[in-house]
Amino acid sequence: MLDHLITHDDSLRMVPTDRNELTTAVGQLHEELRALPEGSDPARARVLTRWIGIGQMCLGNHEEARATLRQSLDLAAAIGNTRAVVATGLNLGDAHRYAGDVRTAAALYRSALNTARNQHPELVDFALQHTGKHLMERGDLEDAQAHLQEALRLWIAKEEAGLVESTQAALARVGAADRAGPR
Template sequence: MLDHLIAHDDNLRMVPTDRNELTTAIGRLHEELRALPEGSDPSRARILTRWIGIGEMCLGHHDEARAHLQQALDLAAAIGSTRAVVTTGINLADAHRYAGDVQTAGALYRSALSTARGRYPELLDFALQHTGKHLMERGDLADAQSHLLEALRLRIAKGNTELVGSTQAALDRVGLLISQADAAATDPAAPSRQWTAWLQSRTTTRTPDRWAEDFPALQDAVRLLTAQQRVHPRHLRDQSIRTELIGVMAKEAEQAIAVNGYLHNGKWNAVVGDAANRFAEHIDLATIVARSTGLDVEQPHNAVYIAYLEEGQFLDFHVDTIGFGEANLILCLKHEHPTGQSKVSTTVFITADGYLECALATGDCVVFDGALTPHGRTPLSAGESVTLISFGFRARDRTLRTVTNLPPAPA
């Protein structure tokens, strides 16, 4: 009904071939649905409602998609069409998956797969295909490959070349992800490099005006990445840290950067010295992190000075390697800018809900999980400079130090 207006993107998710045409087509289905006479056969209403839901899902209208597909599923159950319950249940599972509700999606896929195996073998390849893609996105690559291989055998037996091609494309995608995972296993820094490259190919801290436009294409992938966050980004103010301690570190940072500073990812870095070590001894930073995030951490095991000193200097979106720690705390040592300047450089994060900017003043902190939260800094304006210190913390619970099923970066 809408097949000709739907394609698949590089991540094998359904997308419109033309948003305007698909929107218009969905409008026509709504008109037909409203025009159905009272007491008419509910089968037509079920079909229309199902395709409206599929169309809304392709447009990224998650709430509308789930509402219509749930209605279609209820209609299928009411008229006793178990076969339609299976197909619509898979569509509804897709809608929940696209919206990031992987738990509900998984339950719906399992139910549809079980019913197809027991009662509708002609639908089994459909259920296996969509379950396989769900498992692929969850990072369960071996199970995904197993489901898709079974679907491929069934589709080859059916002789439908289009379906065979669709499953082969999914298997190729899984094979690529397995190769990336194997490479990451021998190179701990590989996942962070892959995610950083993917992020920087699609958005940048340099042009915040683009963010609203960029975000829809990032949302699903970022949601998968941040699902295992140990710490959500949090801007901390009024921590009652003595200003003289901050001032001493700011002077040490300035000297260290001038003498031994090195450029890294577009910012100045320097090794911390005695002032930072004394600060960490006097201030219970672990308690600050635990109190603000709920994660029980040890005292910081590493630290680095960071400085942005020139107009236009910025730090593009990236993720850190897992080894830096389960929690990061950045403390602003100095942020200078002309009085009355309306726009200042900010620390920025990409979350599952959008971009989060934190304008750090002297003494402000921000805590986050650097390995699982894309982050960076927007460009400095004229006359602006920023000096920071970044601390890394390890969780006391060692089981929290391991990230399982970390999704590979999209190809």
């Protein structure tokens, strides 16, 4: 929905490709959300709140990102969409990580990874990659490397070239951080 307006910076965090365009697009999603009729399908509200939250996170609006992604996660749980619970939980984890709340981020990543392993094995690779990046930023390089290597094996098996490349970039950062040693 907003993928074309989001890229990754040198720290492998999501950032806007064009801040003004992303701001406009997020505003349009807000308008669509507000225009949903009372009693409409909550699945659409869930999708909209998820993308609004992702956009806000990329724009650095952490408080709004966390509130909106929490709303999306609650909607996913309420409608019983565990696949969306995993994906949105990872996004909410990112929003907390970007805001510096590593404890909440860790709990969200752990929950998403456990749910993926138990109910949605097709999402384990995403959960591993998000968790691996979190561990890398925390300085837990050994665990980060293990998570990212497992994600890489899964991406290779799925023949997901772009995701293989992004995971290799994360692994390279872990290796560079490990060679640099403790700060």
